[in-house]
Amino acid sequence: MAKIFTRKQVSELESKENAAIIIDNVVYDVSGFLEDHPGGPEVLLNNAGQDASRCFHEVGHSEDARAWRERFRIGEIAAEDCWEVLKPPPAFDVATTKLTWSGALDVLAPPLLFAAVAVLGYIYFF
Numbered sequence: 001m002a003k004i005f006t007r008k009q010v011s012e013l014e015s016k017e018n019a020a021i022i023i024d025n026v027v028y029d030v031s032g033f034l035e036d037h038p039g040g041p042e043v044l045l046n047n048a049g050q051d052a053s054r055c056f057h058e059v060g061h062s063e064d065a066r067a068w069r070e071r072f073r074i075g076e077i078a079a080e081d082c083w084e085v086l087k088p089p090p091a092f093d094v095a096t097t098k099l100t101w102s103g104a105l106d107v108l109a110p111p112l113l114f115a116a117v118a119v120l121g122y123i124y125f126f
């Protein structure tokens with residue numbers, strides 16, 4: 001059974017020797033990972049004892065990083081202390097991003113409108 005932590009309990013795990021972070025309501029002990037973290041030890045230490053979900057997702061960690069963090073899982077946040085899980089930002093995928101007429105029109109409309117006004121202005125004044 002997973003160990004259950006309150007956020008207050010995790011907030012006490014903020015030293016270099018005892019550093020825990022919360023990502024998506026799961027608690028990770030990163031004390032032994034500080035020096036191995038490719039993003040450096042500081043970001044982890046700055047977030048020790050706190051919820052680091054936003055930072056973790058904003059960095060856009062790879063699938064490897066997501067799998068790697070499971071090695072450090074020590075428990076979960078108590079149900080009454082859980083926060084809404086943040087969705088990772090959608091990856092921009094050229095292969096699945098379709099070009100549409102309305103998308104093209106969104107981009108072309110302002111310069112076309114400007115050109116039309118300029119031409120009409122020229123005809124009217126000259």
Ligand code: HEM
Nearest residue numbers: 028038039043047052055056059060061062065068069072
């Ligand atoms: C147990 C949790 C974590 C694991 C296993 C982990 C793992 C990794 C890995 C493998 C990378 C290399 C890039 C990649 O593969 O995505 C990385 C980069 C990085 N991580 Fe983490 N990370 C964790 C938590 C965090 C947290 C909580 C933060 C922010 C507070 C953070 C900030 C960064 C930054 C800034 C980089 C460098 C990105 C770059 O150079 O572009 N990481 N991390």
